[in-house]
Amino acid sequence: MGRGSRVTPTSIVHLPDECLFLIFQRLDNSSDRNSFGLTCHRWLQVQNSCRKSLQVYGSHQSQATSIFNSVNLYKLLQRFRELESLSLTGCMELPDSILAEVQSYGTKLRTLRLDGCSDTSDYGFSLAVSSCSFLTLISLDRCKISDDGLHTVARSCKMLKDVSISFCRRISDSGIKSLMTYCHQLRSVRASHCSSVSGIGFEGCPQSLTHLDVGSCRLEPEGIQGILSGGGLEYLNVSGRTQVVHGDDLAFIGAGLGSRLRTLNFRLCRTVGDLTIMVIARGCPLLQEWNLVGCDQIKFSGWDSIGSNCKNLERLHVNRCRNLCEPGLRAIRDGCPRLSVLHINRCPRIPNAALELFRNHREGRVEIDPREVLCIAPTCISPNCREHQRRH
Template structure:
C-alpha cells in the first residue's frame, strides 16, 4: 500500500484529465519551431491563427514571430461619420503611445506597419522601439484625417532610422519637407515605392534628392504636390515603372525627362477639369506631350489622361500606333477625342482591357461607340 494514497489518486486524476488538455499534450511532443511555423502558415482564418497563439507559451511565441503586419486604428476619437463617438473606449494619446510601443516591441518580425492615425510619438517612445524595425518593408504614415499626427522632420528622422530595410513608404498629406526626404533616402536607400501625394512642402530639390539616391525606385506618387514643377527629373537617371503626377505643373521638357528611361508601365497624368480650375489646370498635357509619351513608353500598360482637354486627333493616333502593350486607358473629360481618334485606339491597342470614356464630354458619335463595342466586345467601356 502506498504511503501517500492521496498523492497517487491525484496523479491518476491529472493523467486522466490530460486527455482533454490539448495544450499539455502538444507541449509534450516538443515539436521544433520549423514544424510549428509550418503548421501556423497553413491556418487560413484569423480566428484560427489567434487561437494558435493561445495554446501555450511556445505557440504564442511562434504566433508573434509570424505576425507580419500591424495596421493601427486609433479609436480614442471617432473619425468616421458612420462610427458613433462612444462606440470605442477612449484612450488618452499618452497611454496609446505606450501601448503602441509595447506592441511594436512584441512583434519583432513585422513587415508591414501602418502608423497613420497614431498620436504624436515622442523621442522617448522612438528610442524604446528602435529594436523592432529591422524587418519592416512597408510603412504607412499617411495623414488622412484631422486627428492624424503631424510628424515633424525630427520625429520622421527618428522613425525612419528604425527601418534600414524599408522598401515602401507612404507619406500622403504629411508635413514632410525636403530635409525629411533627405533623411529618408539616407536611412532607407533601398526604397522601391514612395507615395508623396499631397505633400505640399516637398519641392523639386527634394524630388531630385530622392531620384538620385534611390537607385532601386520603381514607383513614385507626386500627385497634387503644389510645390513641384518637375524640374527635379532633369538630369536624373531613374528606373521608374510607375509614376503618378496628377495636377502637377509639368512642362514638355520635364515629360521628355520622365519618359527618357523607356521603362514606364503606369502613367497617371489627370488634370483638373476646366470648370473647376481656379487659376490654371496644373499639368499641361497636350498633343505634343502625348506624342512624346507614346513614343518614349513602349511598355506602357496604364495611361491616365482624364480631363486633358488639349489632346487632339494626332495624340490619340499616336497612342494607337505606339502603345501596343496598353491595357487600360482613361480619357474621361477629354473633349477633343473624336471618331477617328477612337478608331485609331480600337485598331492599334490590341491588348486593351478597359477604356474609361465620358460620352458627354467628347466628340465621339454613338455609332463609333457601338462600332468599338462590336469590334472589341471583351473591352469594358466605362462611360
C-alpha cells in the first residue's frame, strides 16, 4: 500500500448476505440462533430467510402453548417468507385473508398441515393451495373439506405424495377419484373414518401408492378391488369393517394384487373367517405384521394356514380371538420361523401353560405381549413402535 493511501475500515456488517447466511447456518447453539436477528434489521432478514419450518398451535391447545390469533398469525406469515413446511393444526377459525397469504410461498412450500381447521371452507382451502403446485404432503384430518375442495387440491398439487383426510365426513369416492386422476406420485393416503368412502374411487390408483389407511370406511366388494388395483400396496389398514355383501370379499386381497403387502390390519373385522385367512396367507407371502385383534371367527383352519404359509411373519396380533385354540397356536409356533412378537390377550381357549410351552419351544426368541392394540400409527400397528408412541 502506497504512502498516503487511506485504509477503509471494515467490519462484519460489510459482509455480503451470502456470508451472513453461512454464519447463521453454522450456529449450533439455539440461543445464538434466536438472538442473531437482534443485531440489526439486515441480520433479522437473514434470520427470517433461513427459517424453513413453522408450526402454529391453534386455540384448542393449552393457553401456555397457544399463540394463535389472526393478527399474530398474519405477522408470522409476513415475517417468514421462505417456508417449506407450514402447520396450522387446530386453528379452527382461519380467515380467508390468512389462507390467501399461504399462496405467497408458491413453489417453495412442500408440506402443509391444516388438521382440525374445522371451520375452513372449500374456498379457503382453494386459496391456500392454488399457488403451491410443488406440495408433496398435505394433511386435512377432521376438516370440513368436501369432494369439490379435494378436487381443487388434487388439480392444483399434482406433485402430492402423502395425503391425510381422516375423519373428513364430506369426502366420498368422487373426491378420492380426483386424487387418483391428478396425483400420479402418491405413495400414502390416510382416509380412515370417511364414512362415505366405499373404495371404488381408488380404481386405477398409481403403483407408487404403497401405504393406504381406509379403516372404518364402508368398503364394498368393488371397493376392495379398487384399492388393490395399483398392485403396489405394502401397508393396508381395513380395520373396523363389519359389513359383508358377498361372503368373504376381503379374500380379494390375496388374489394376486396384494402380493407385495408387508403390513395388514384387520383389527375388529369380526366377519373375517377361515376362507379369507387361507387365501391371504397363501397370496401374501411377504407379510411381516398382521393384526387380527377381535377376529373371533377364525378357527383352526385359518391359524393352520398362517403357520403353513406366512414364513416372513414377524409380528402377530391375536388379542380377543375367541376361537384361537391350542392346536392353532402350535401351528403358528411351528410354522412361522421369524415370529418375534406375539400380542395375545383374552383368548379364552389358550391357557397360560400353552403360552409357556410356546416360549420354551422357541427358546425365548418370541416376546409375548399381552397389551391391547387400540390404534395404529401411519406405518406401524405395534404399540412398541417408537413412531407409534410419539404420535399417541
